[in-house]
Amino acid sequence: MEHLTEQEIAQCADAIREGSYASLPLAVREHVANCDECANEIAMVVETANEIDTTQKKNGKVVKLWISVSGAIAATVALLIIGNNFINNPKDSSLSNQLATIDSISQKDSSFTAIQPKVQAESKEKTAKKTVVVRKEILAEYKPNKNLDKLTENFKQAYRDDDNIIVQTLSEINIPTVDSLKWINNNSVKLTVMILNNEGKNVQSIETQGNGIKIPTLKPGLYYWKLINEDFDLLFCGKITIK
């Protein structure tokens, strides 16, 4: 199957963003309806284009806000200085006096710098706590699933060969050491490979009539895989650790 070109992907992405997807050529839409890879690619381009637009709008707003706020502050400060000099000391409006006034204001504000180390310490403490939480989350992704572990154990000792399927992959494998799941399927029986995460949730299902599949790209963690035939008989259950 020939995938869509970058130009067609961009065309689809723009059509979705503009709400005119139905106006695209039928051949393109039909391909996307049946091709997960191109569908994912379009979704990714749409997300990125939306993000760029959002960032741009935000930046635009911030710049406008900054200009208006800084303008207002500058005008207020100028008016205060001029007004103060004019009322209190109308004759002495030299630049050095004005600068001295501003310096004295900034000295009063220097107390702010004393608070900074405390804030930094609190921020470091928060960051350390967050890191611990992240590590715990990572460990949770490798936590074995008791039921699936038991199932994997069972298939270590025996396997079903109703369809003359002989699994060649070991029951426990590590990625990147192994990158594919292999079996012998001389009769080209239709098989489904289910990849489950360590919570037992189905992450991906792949249908094949071949003698194996390439393990799809998955985020690091512990996974299990099941080989199922057309009659939904479980032929094998194995374990995949992605480091």
Add this chain to the structure above:
Amino acid sequence: MKLVGNQCKETFTDEDLLSLIRSVVGRYIQHRVIPFREREDVVMDVMEKFLKQKEKIFGSFEGKSKFTTYCIAVANRMCCEVIRRDCKQWYLVTEKENSDLPNEVALNHHDAEKNFLFKQEVNRLETILYFFNNDYAKLILFLKVYYSMPISDNDIKNYADYLSEDVKSIIADEKTKTKGDVFIRLAEVVNLVEQKDIRGDAVRIWFTNQINTIIRRLNGNGIANHDKESLSILFEMLFSDTLKS
């Protein structure tokens, strides 16, 4: 970011290209496909690839889309190539090295607002639904019936057209209590609108296939792990007026 939504290729500078590539790579970092520590390397790899073929890429632009979107599509494909080539290497890094990563990684992961992530997933779902082409209207209507969500006249009209009133009365049948009943009613709707003669089971199989396709595609970004339950939440968010407003 200096990018403009629809820049033409004559005004598209290398600086624009770099910030565009950063956005593309950033999405994969957000999805945890690319480790944060590899960000600059991947950006430079993609940039190098792009610059080597810049003339060819620019020359192939047919004007069927915005130029920026076209560049995103090209950079996205190049980024996928880099991921395929280098991902094994990235995950060979030992836990010791991982523990030395800057805290920014942890912050990046946690600072993402829940709402923002939900919205992203809802947007992705909205995009994916478009891919159902002619079945789009049918799918939206059936999803709303199945998940007992409010159905508008337009939802029915988009699928049933001049048979809207008949479909409305079938859907509103108060005898519908179980999910099995729902599929029997939907089969009646299909038989009426599409001039077919099918049973509830056939609609159930069709519907389950569509749901599985949606879940597969939602999870295709490498990070999401949706199932039927989380999908129902996303549908509620997508169809609820509060989110849209």
